[in-house]
Amino acid sequence: MNRVILMGRLVRDPEIRYSQGENSLAIARYTLAVDRRGRRNQDGNQPTADFIRCVAFAQRAEFAEKYMHQGMRMLISGSIQTGSYQNKEGQTVYTTDVIVDDQEFADSKGQGGGTYQNRGTNSYRSDSSGEGGSGVGDGFMNIPDGVEDEGLPFN
Template identity: 55%
Template sequence: MNKVMLMGRLTRDPDVRWTQGPEQSAVARYTLAVDRRFQKEGGVTADFIGCVAFGRQAEFAEKYLQKGIKIAITGRIQTGSYTNREGQKVYATDVVVEEQEFVESKGASAARPPKRKTEPETDDDGFMNIPEGVEDEIPFR
């Protein structure tokens, strides 16, 4: 039996790509930082495990997962090898995701910084500043 269960945080946003051909399918890759249960003093505190999701699971990852979010996954270990550009054989081990789910509530994840890089400027009363000359672009008046 080949079954893996992991719980950890994404180290970065998932990298999602689409296959070519008449029936395109999504492939998402991400890394989970999984805390070690026991640690040696001054030693490593987490393992970084590569995960790959296909199809609907990959689409879910693209839509809902982002860096820092805590998830639990189940899947299977898959090993493989390839030859890199230098002619060296490289061995790879990934977890193929079969199920993934959120572990934290929205309230707990709200403490994380937002996904966008910059916050809009606000007045003292908390309303967003609207730049000059955009009145024509506003859908209401």
């Protein structure tokens, strides 16, 4: 199984390009700075981070172009893809990218401008006012009164 879930901050605004041809395809490339759990730099102050390259296609790329900006904390999931190419000096360069399946803001509206999700071709906004989302603002759905606890999958 090839599945990865990451949470980190955008190092810079996504770079967007469009493929050539009749059916041009949007391609977004961005880098997430993901803190390493339990590791500190040599000074002992700051957590160290990995800088992970991510690639999004089609509607996900357009979403990245429109809504994602440097410094935003993002939650993404996808798969790892490796590759290689020859550089100008003839040396083989190995690459590792995350191909994005899902991407969403990890900060609340007050911290980073709302929570947007982009799953496939659907995108929506959920904010703390309850408009356009679950109605709670904390990412959880309200369970109506009268629903039996026995029907919940996490009992």
